[in-house]
Amino acid sequence: MALLAMAVAAGAGAAHLRSAPASASLEWGAGIGADTMRGLRNGVRNGRSMREGGRRVLRLVWCRSGGGEPDYEGGSDGVPSSVFIFGMGYTSLALANSLRKRGWEVAGTCRSEEKRSALESRGFQAHRFNPDNDAECLREEAIQDLHRSTHIVSSVPPVGDFDCDPVLSSHREALVQAASGGLQWVGYLSSTSVYGDWQGGWVEEEIEPRPVDRKAVARREAEKSWLQFGDEAGVCVHVFRLGGIYGPGRSALDTVRVSEKKLSTRQQLRGHKRFTSRVHVADICQVVVKAMESGQRTGRVYNVVDDDPSPRAEVMAYARALLYDEHENPPVTSDNELSEGSASAVANASLVAEKRVSNRRVKEELQVELLHPSFRSGLEAIASGSNAPFD
Template sequence: METQTILTAKHPATWAFSRRLNQASQLPISQKFPSLISKTCIKCKRDEIRSNVPSKKMFILGLGYVSQFFAQELKNQGWDISGTCTSITKKKELEEKGFDTHVFDACHPEWKILDILSCYTHLLVSVPPIENVGDPVLQHQDHLRSRLLRGNLQWLCYLSSTSVYGDSKGAWVDEDFSPQPSKNVGKMRLSAEEGWLKLGHDLGISPYVFRLGGIYGPGRSAIDTLLKKRHLSDSQKRRGSRNFTSRVHVADICQALKASISADLHSEIYNVVDDDPAPRAEVFEFAQQLVNKRWPGLVTTNKSSIERTDPIGEEKRVLNARMKNELGVKLVHPSYRSGLQSIIHHMPDPVSL
């Protein structure tokens, strides 16, 4: 102590350095060692400290179809949004739409992308599992957990699929139904759900899983398929043989997500589907009626491509009562009929198609 007194008295610069060192010892690890996190992340923390108000910052792992709609709605409400994609080409497309985007290959990750996560208050995961890999991000859950533990995460939601339920022989299923997926995609989804729920619990927050039905909306619907005159894939034809397919319009997914951010919820898993599980052939028939009414003669469809055959695969009807009761969601499009009518109403004339 005596030596230290002499040094600091004779050398003011040394005394100032010692003072800063003592102050730094009281800081969290991210501020002691800023090289561990990105400069952007440090700026986020400083901005929050200065304003003394937690920022609304959403990070989206997987800026896909649903995520882009949701991100745009949040941006319109003043949120800071960033997300990931898997290629430079996709990054350029998303940046042209105004999204702050990072390229992230979960199989060969750059850790600095995950470092950024400690800046964000909300995390949406919209990354599908990969065959022989499972959830690609959860491969790195220890690294991910360490980043998030240093941050200020308040909300975590994983977008899953009703495929986890498997086959109920056409009976209605709710969130308490024991999932028994027979197909590998459903098994991987169920495993991913368990992983993200566990991660949320480890972080001390209440995580959510949204089990989505078949997603449709502007640019992604039976009407778009007909107008683009695309042939149905084999998997689409197989799905066409089902008696029941649960669907949900992207607008209703977005309102369920927004509700979960602000609501005081008691559950973790929610089915996000409409009220009308209908066969694919019925949906295409209605879509063709709408197209023919607006643009007579524009499209002629080979009906054999969407006709129903004997039912195969997993048959179930998915209930959405919990979403309505706990999230307070009143569906914008309770049936595919309302959804398709809205889509075609807002479409320009397809001159180039």
């Protein structure tokens, strides 16, 4: 691979030059002198933009050795985009896979050395960040990756003693520095739990959330902090309120297979709800990717759920039907059998908050067509062996 510098006449705005892959080299472009090339090298190395008289003069394009069409041109400036993901867990790893397939460069954080090694074996640049462990912060190499990124995604919830967002609390200065460079967009993965209890009514993004549960209250405060950061730093921030996440290896099918496992209090309580809004992890990925590539420059909140908020018992029954035929005797989980200690908790509205979450906005503004509009198609895909988006 070679990095070819091409002179172009561009309008206002900065073309942020980012670090080239280790295998890339700088080649001379027609009419580009030694001083310009030295500046280009420095700009690439330091993640700075190169401008002349208010006009962009250079464009970076990754091409195959010997010329030909670019392998990938990333954003509108032709510079391959990069994302830094705080908290590469189940959903974020799926997102990382989806973005890498689209040509994005991906770096991110995890909580343990074991997880870091596993992520690097998959080809991701991974760094340790564990706010539970005495606020273990990013090291210099990770900060450099953060500053080189055009996009940031955070899936780190308020945890432990934090009643605020741990990423902003630990690394606000580094994020501000990134915003003054090439950072264009930030996405925060939140939860529909921030809405609280609406007694089964429909909720959209325009309504004011009224969380009751302590974790939901902290989530809502984290949302506000990220949106405020975007306003102050001049960076587009999108908040994604995710429904109950399921996908390969983490679905009702898996619960049925290990039905002898005792359900937690929270799982038992969910079994008594009339409505639960869910979303397949593949649909989370497509919504977030569309938002990242949409070119929007204003802060926005999006509900990310399917079309079919349904009771847990209905979902579990469908999962059993997919796994066992009528001649078999499937195991039965105790979805509706609360332990003595849990029974009294049903009266607590914060634990059984009822609402149906609308996804109208992602369909209208991001033109999203859900891959799995119902838990039925999602479970059917998993049962048939689909591992998307982890394949």
